[in-house]
Amino acid sequence: xxxxxxxxxxxxxxxxxxxxxxxxxxxxxxxxxxxxxxxxxxxxxxxxxxxxxxxxxxxxxxxxxxxxxxxxxxxxxxxxxxxxxxxxxxxxxxxxxxxxxxxxxxxxxxxxxxxxxxxxxxxxxxxxxxxxxxxxxxxxxxxxxxxxxxxxxxxxxxxxxxxxxxxxxxxxxxxxxxxxxxxxxxxxxxxxxxxxxxxxxxxxxxxxxxxxxxxxxxxxxxxxxxxxxxxxxxxxxxxxxxxxxxxxxxxxxxxxxxxxxxxxxxxxxxxxxxxxxxxxxxxxxxxxxxxxxxxxxxxxxxxxxxxxxxxx
Amino acid sequence: xxxxxxxxxxxxxxxxxxxxxxxxxxxxxxxxxxxxxxxxxxxxxxxxxxxxxxxxxxxxxxxxxxxxxxxxxxxxxxxxxxxxxxxxxxxxxxxxxxxxxxxxxxxxxxxxxxxxxxxxxxxxxxxxxxxxxxxxxxxxxxxxxxxxxxxxxxxxxxxxxxxxxxxxxxxxxxxxxxxxxxxxxxxxxxxxx
Numbered sequence: 001x002x003x004x005x006x007x008x009x010x011x012x013x014x015x016x017x018x019x020x021x022x023x024x025x026x027x028x029x030x031x032x033x034x035x036x037x038x039x040x041x042x043x044x045x046x047x048x049x050x051x052x053x054x055x056x057x058x059x060x061x062x063x064x065x066x067x068x069x070x071x072x073x074x075x076x077x078x079x080x081x082x083x084x085x086x087x088x089x090x091x092x093x094x095x096x097x098x099x100x101x102x103x104x105x106x107x108x109x110x111x112x113x114x115x116x117x118x119x120x121x122x123x124x125x126x127x128x129x130x131x132x133x134x135x136x137x138x139x140x141x142x143x144x145x146x147x148x149x150x151x152x153x154x155x156x157x158x159x160x161x162x163x164x165x166x167x168x169x170x171x172x173x174x175x176x177x178x179x180x181x182x183x184x185x186x187x188x189x190x191x192x193x194x195x196x197x198x199x200x201x202x203x204x205x206x207x208x209x210x211x212x213x214x215x216x217x218x219x220x221x222x223x224x225x226x227x228x229x230x231x232x233x234x235x236x237x238x239x240x241x242x243x244x245x246x247x248x249x250x251x252x253x254x255x256x257x258x259x260x261x262x263x264x265x266x267x268x269x270x271x272x273x274x275x276x277x278x279x280x281x282x283x284x285x286x287x288x289x290x291x292x293x294x295x296x297x298x299x300x301x302x303x304x305x306x307x308x309x310x311x312x
Numbered sequence: 313x314x315x316x317x318x319x320x321x322x323x324x325x326x327x328x329x330x331x332x333x334x335x336x337x338x339x340x341x342x343x344x345x346x347x348x349x350x351x352x353x354x355x356x357x358x359x360x361x362x363x364x365x366x367x368x369x370x371x372x373x374x375x376x377x378x379x380x381x382x383x384x385x386x387x388x389x390x391x392x393x394x395x396x397x398x399x400x401x402x403x404x405x406x407x408x409x410x411x412x413x414x415x416x417x418x419x420x421x422x423x424x425x426x427x428x429x430x431x432x433x434x435x436x437x438x439x440x441x442x443x444x445x446x447x448x449x450x451x452x453x454x455x456x457x458x459x460x461x462x463x464x465x466x467x468x469x470x471x472x473x474x475x476x477x478x479x480x481x482x483x484x485x486x487x488x489x490x491x492x493x494x495x496x497x498x499x500x501x502x503x504x505x
Contacts, residue, residue, distance in 0.1 A: 095466075105457065113494040120497070132497045152496045216499070259469030261462050270488065271460025271475065283465075284456030292457065312452070 059184065060196045060236075071198075072235060079240055082221075085229035089239050092257040094190040100251050100306065101278035101285040102262075103294060104166060107312040109272040111136055111157040111164030118267030119168075122252065123238040124230050126222035133216070133249035134168040134264060146297065168264070169193065169214040169249035170297065170305030177206035177215060192251050192306070194236040200245040207246055211298050212305075215248045251275075278306070348464065348471035353479055359423070359435030381422035390419075394484075407485045416441060416483065442477045453477070 058067060072089045079087050116132045125131040137149025139162060146165050158164065171192040178186050178193060185199035186206055207215040221243045233239040234254035241247050252262035256275070260266075265273040276285035288294065294308040360374025367373050380386065391397045392413060394406030418426040425433040425441050433441055443450035452458035459477070464470035480488060 103457075108458065110488060110491065111493055112491050113496065116496065117494040129499060130495055130497045131499065135497070136493075154493065154496070156490045157493050158490065256465065259464045259466030261465055265460070266462040268460050269480075269491075271458060271480070273460060274456050276456075276465045284461075287455035288457050291455070310457075312448070312458070 057198055059199060061187075068235070075235075075239060079229070083224060083229050083240065084226040085224075085231060087229060087231040087233050087239075089233040089235060090254075091235040092254065095257060096190075097277075097279055098191055099278045100171065100191045100256060101276065101289070101308070102171070102251065102306065103274040103285055103288045103292075103308040103310055105272045105274070105312065106163055106165060106309050108270045109136075109164045109166065110270050111138060111153070111159075111162070112269060114267045114269055115166055115264035115273070118263040119249070121228070122230055122263035124222065124224055124233070124240045126218075126220070127225070127228070128223050129219075131216060131222075133214070133247075134166050135213070136164055136166045138162050139165050144295070165309070166264075167212055167214070167297070168307070169210075169251075170212055170303070170307035171249075171251060173304035173306060174302060176209040176211065176301075176303060180205040180209045186246075191257070192253065193248075194250055194253070195245075195247060196236065197239075197241045197245045197247065202244040202246065204246060210248075211301055211303065215246050218243055218245050218247055347467040348469075351463070351471050351473045352476055353473065354436075354476040355479060358438060358478070359425070377422035405482075405485045407487065408483065438483070439477055442481075442483075 057063075057071065063071070068091055072091065075089050076087055079085055079089075113136050116134045116136060119125070119134050120130060120132040123133065135151045137146045137151055138153045138157075138159070139146065139149045141161055141163055143149075146167055149165060153159070173188075175188060175193050178188055181187075182203060182205065183199060183201055185201065186193065186195045188194075202217070204217055207217060218241050222240055224240070229240070230238060232254060234257075237250050237252065237254040252260075252264075256262055262275055265275050274284050274288050276283035278285055278289070280286065288310060289308065292310040292312075294310045296305045296308055356371055357374030360376055361379075362372050362374055365373040387397070387399075393410075394404060394413075397404070414426070415428075416425055418424040418432050421432060423435075425435060425438065427433055427441065427444055439450070449458050456472075459475055459480070461472045461474050463473035465472070
């Protein structure tokens with residue numbers, strides 16, 4: 001297979017518009033050789049262990065239903081080959097008229113990290129790093145700046161004088177991560193911000209752009225024992241991600257786009273989390289927005305998060 | 313919590329977004345009848361004295377209070393507070409403000425609870441007892457802002473599963489217990505992973 005970074009390659013990855021090859025070349029020009037090599041590393045190894053089919057894959061938004069069907073079955077087969085697990089991957093679409101909103105009651109959260117754990121399992125994260133899309137910050141009472149919190153506390157909670165602030169992707173209405181992506185591998189849908197892990201080139205601009213440290217880089221192929229793979233998967237959600245791509249919380253869209261609760265809410269023993277449709281005037285989330293004093297993180301940045309914090 | 317509230321001034325007060333309830337954009341709200349009912353998880357045998365005897369379903373057998381109490385008090389003199397119990401119910405921890413037993417348990421019908429008005433309440437309606445003194449938490453609870461849920465946010469597709477207050481708060485010692493947290497992710501601190 002040809003080296004995708006080679007100018008002479010005749011492979012056309014797509015039919016104009018968002019052109020990954022052009023973006024990769026532009027990246028080379030702006031980053032300098034060493035940085036470019038590092039940014040492209042996942043891409044170079046990619047020709048070795050991935051199929052032509054995958055290389056030729058179109059941008060998500062231009063895939064026909066049949067294309068998507070074929071890709072999903074291929075990914076299921078790959079998961080079976082590599083993890084021994086029989087999974088079902090689908091591609092649920094946003095529900096018309098639904099905009100997800102999430103609120104968290106900081107008076108009630110006790111920092112137990114059950115949400116962190118649930119996310120780890122639900123989203124097929126790498127076992128060796130115990131990765132999760134949620135970090136819980138232990139905060140001094142009196143401070144709202146989570147940059148000053150500690151995320152690796154390991155004593156009984158809640159500790160006196162502290163409170164706890166879980167932080168995950170805030171699904172901004174005006175997401176800086178989306179703006180910086182050179183290949184449109186991440187974009188905003190009606191109900192939240194998503195990533196196409198097959199399109200991501202791993203340049204990590206989005207990770208640097210996110211003021212909330214919500215994005216993670218997948219350094220290595222996730223290790224998950226066969227019996228622990230969560231078989232209910234979706235393309236833009238919790239399917240096992242290849243190494244070298246950026247990933248983040250997607251509000252469990254593989255569940256929430258079917259009316260279910262996100263795994264972190266499902267697991268919360270304190271009942272601190274409120275999730276729902278912000279466009280439904282009778283929803284719990286709307287009641288919270290209209291009846292509690294709600295805060296968003298770093299509001300001055302104008303990112304307009306759809307994740308809110310409140311106190312009783 | 314007051315300390316936190318003051319501190320919250322560091323971030324400015326967020327204005328709840330304006331919602332456009334234009335019927336063209338808003339979802340068709342289904343008829344209330346079409347919505348799944350909430351399921352409220354309630355501990356079995358509420359208001360029965362738990363024994364160490366296990367029944368065929370593996371549940372501890374509960375006995376009605378009136379089995380021993382008949383209609384009313386049996387202590388001599390009847391205990392008002394936990395520290396006055398000398399012979400029975402001694403394993404009970406009590407730390408709920410400085411409430412007397414009779415603030416909640418009807419004195420002349422031990423199978424019932426009582427409201428401040430004197431009205432008797434079945435144990436099935438325990439939530440109304442809590443609501444009497446904790447109206448703001450109860451109101452939040454009714455709107456999902458206290459007590460949480462699991463199951464479905466979209467009640468046209470499935471039910472919302474909720475815990476009864478007493479699942480999380482023992483009526484005699486309601487403070488939520490301290491716990492050992494789950495392990496944090498082993499990533500390099502802050503966004504480098």
